[in-house]
Amino acid sequence: MAAKTTPEEATTTSAPAAASPAASPGPPLFRPGLEGVPATQSAICDIDGHRGVLTYRGVPVDQLARNSSFLETAYLLIWGELPTIFQLNDFQHEVQMHRRVSFRIRDMMKCFPASGHPMDALQASAASLGLFYSRRALYDPQYVTEAVVRLIAKIPTMVAAFQLIRKGQDPIQPRDDLAYSANFLYMLTEREPDSLAARIFDSCLILHAEHSLNASTFSARVTASTLTDPYAVVASAVGTLAGPLHGGANEDVLDMLDQIGSIDRVEDWLDQAIASKQKIMGFGHREYRVKDPRAVILQGLAEELFVRFGHDTMYDVARRLEEVAADRLGPKGIYPNVDFYSGLVYRKLGIPRDLFTPIFAIARTAGWLAHWREQLGANRIYRPTQIYTGSAERPWLPLESRPASS
Numbered sequence: 001m002a003a004k005t006t007p008e009e010a011t012t013t014s015a016p017a018a019a020s021p022a023a024s025p026g027p028p029l030f031r032p033g034l035e036g037v038p039a040t041q042s043a044i045c046d047i048d049g050h051r052g053v054l055t056y057r058g059v060p061v062d063q064l065a066r067n068s069s070f071l072e073t074a075y076l077l078i079w080g081e082l083p084t085i086f087q088l089n090d091f092q093h094e095v096q097m098h099r100r101v102s103f104r105i106r107d108m109m110k111c112f113p114a115s116g117h118p119m120d121a122l123q124a125s126a127a128s129l130g131l132f133y134s135r136r137a138l139y140d141p142q143y144v145t146e147a148v149v150r151l152i153a154k155i156p157t158m159v160a161a162f163q164l165i166r167k168g169q170d171p172i173q174p175r176d177d178l179a180y181s182a183n184f185l186y187m188l189t190e191r192e193p194d195s196l197a198a199r200i201f202d203s204c205l206i207l208h209a210e211h212s213l214n215a216s217t218f219s220a221r222v223t224a225s226t227l228t229d230p231y232a233v234v235a236s237a238v239g240t241l242a243g244p245l246h247g248g249a250n251e252d253v254l255d256m257l258d259q260i261g262s263i264d265r266v267e268d269w270l271d272q273a274i275a276s277k278q279k280i281m282g283f284g285h286r287e288y289r290v291k292d293p294r295a296v297i298l299q300g301l302a303e304e305l306f307v308r309f310g311h312d313t314m315y316d317v318a319r320r321l322e323e324v325a326a327d328r329l330g331p332k333g334i335y336p337n338v339d340f341y342s343g344l345v346y347r348k349l350g351i352p353r354d355l356f357t358p359i360f361a362i363a364r365t366a367g368w369l370a371h372w373r374e375q376l377g378a379n380r381i382y383r384p385t386q387i388y389t390g391s392a393e394r395p396w397l398p399l400e401s402r403p404a405s406s
């Protein structure tokens, strides 16, 4: 189990006494980035950041990546238990039936600029689902089930559709004979994927499906706590995931490896990056003090792909960077995170770089929906407090009385 922190232990920085609420015994305390501050109770996922162990509903993620499918893992996360054969078949069938998106959404996507980032296209498309489905039945189990199925089913279709639309092509329809990941790769490339490629891609989705109260999931829970619809919940989480400090880092890792260029340049590049206080993309994590267990598995998946489809010299640069960084950053507990090797897997699968984060979103939709359900189960609107640092109360001044420069 990850160390649990009490609110008292979690707060370190005292605010000025003037900012203290009247009823509290001392000044309010502030922890930037809410580090170590429990913001919810959750039974979905646990991270042991010192041992490098990650579990979904108690099941170790490496066992899921090896033996499960993404849809089975999504079921586990969202409904709390591994499904029976009947439940799994039913869930797979329902998802398969809801993969198509309305022609109106496809037409809307055709109006998006082709140069726009696919994460922005996905955020807008996910939000647009709320226009099509009623929003006021949040506590109706039927509504919840349908929303879960629709989002899990349609998000990949929308990612693939934008990819074809921006190339000037019409999106292609999902193929009912293909499983979830194989169908996504098919919709993206218009070719039925190799079975190893589809299996490895599915494992990637499992590894990205959930990660406790990361920034996008926190965003999802805050949005959910207002009792808005689940499409808005997912859209707000997609927007949060897009940033380079979060899911967007997977794309930046390959740019960084490109910039380094070759193994012999790694050491100098890293020393210079550290000296200029640059963040090394794909390294560091708020929760882990060791290598992210997902990075370990993703590295193995990349190697499996290289054996089958040929080596990638960019991987040699990545490995050298990890090796050199272990000396420089390891003592601070900074090691590769989930985003470090995922891009190398997707690159070998021929996926364009700016689709890496939308793919993360396809997977994380499962986690967001699990948190949406959990939030609604014991809801209280998120409304933290702040420590005011602005000026004391002062009067409005007419224009002519204001100082010339302020």
Ligand code: SDX
Pocket: 033, 210, 211, 213, 214, 215, 244, 245, 246, 247, 249, 278, 279, 280, 281, 282, 283, 284, 285, 286, 287, 329, 332, 334, 337, 338, 339
């Ligand atoms: C994801 O939270 C999750 O669970 C997220 C995620 C998920 O599955 O949802 O795991 C997915 O978002 C992975 C992270 C992807 N981001 C990156 O790879 C970007 C690079 N990494 C970071 O910027 C950083 O490590 C974070 C954002 C991941 C974590 O930030 P923290 O916990 O706020 O740490 P920090 O920025 O305050 O850094 C603390 C110290 C600093 O040094 P000091 O000033 O104390 O001397 O560690 C250093 C930082 O400079 N540091 C790094 C570093 N990460 C932290 N130094 C160099 N390179 C880095 N990558």
